[in-house]
Amino acid sequence: MRQRPSARLLVLDPDDRVLLFRFRFDTGPLAGTTYWATPGGGLDEGESFVDAARRELREETGIEAEVVEAVAVRHTQFRLSTGEMVAAEERYFLVRAFAEIDISRNPDPVERAFISEARWWTIDELTQSVETIFPENIAEMLGKA
Structure with a gap:
């Protein structure tokens, strides 16, 4: 199984x-799957986790912000939209957002195809929701951040 290091972002308003x-998948190996997840993604060749977090934040939200160090780490396995299973080391970075986000300029056509909505969630909404949310312990991560 391929290793997939990734930088994820806990963006707070x-x-x-x-x-x-x-994320909503209407076709392909994940057809019928819907879930909510933090911004972020895999590291590019030779990229550090911090640099990937800055890049992903800019690409996926349009926000330029200070990204310093990870506040949480998660190891998981999941299926990509291509059907490939990966073992991921996800490092989570806390970022404060004081600007409007813009998901429409994301340069990744795959992400544009599957990201159907962006939403700001309170801790109460996260803990009471019946929706699938990744990471599963996001409320705990935020409580420690």
Whole structure:
């Protein structure tokens, strides 16, 4: 199984709500799957986790912000939209957002095809939701951040 190091972002607005993207797959190996997840993605060749976090934040939200060090690490396995199974080391970075996000300029055509919505969530909404949300322990991560 291929290793996939990735940088994920816990983006908080001034009201301490966290930004999540809704992923919806209508075709391919994940057809019928819908879930919410943090912005972020895999590292490019030779890229550090911090550099990947900055790049992903800029690409997926349009925000330029200070990214310093990971506040949480998660190891998981999952299926990519191509059907490939990967073993991921995800490092989570906390970022405060004071600007509007713009997901429409994401340069990744695959992500543009599957990200159907962006939403700011309160901790209460996260803990009470029946939706599938990744990471599963996001409320705990935010409580420690």
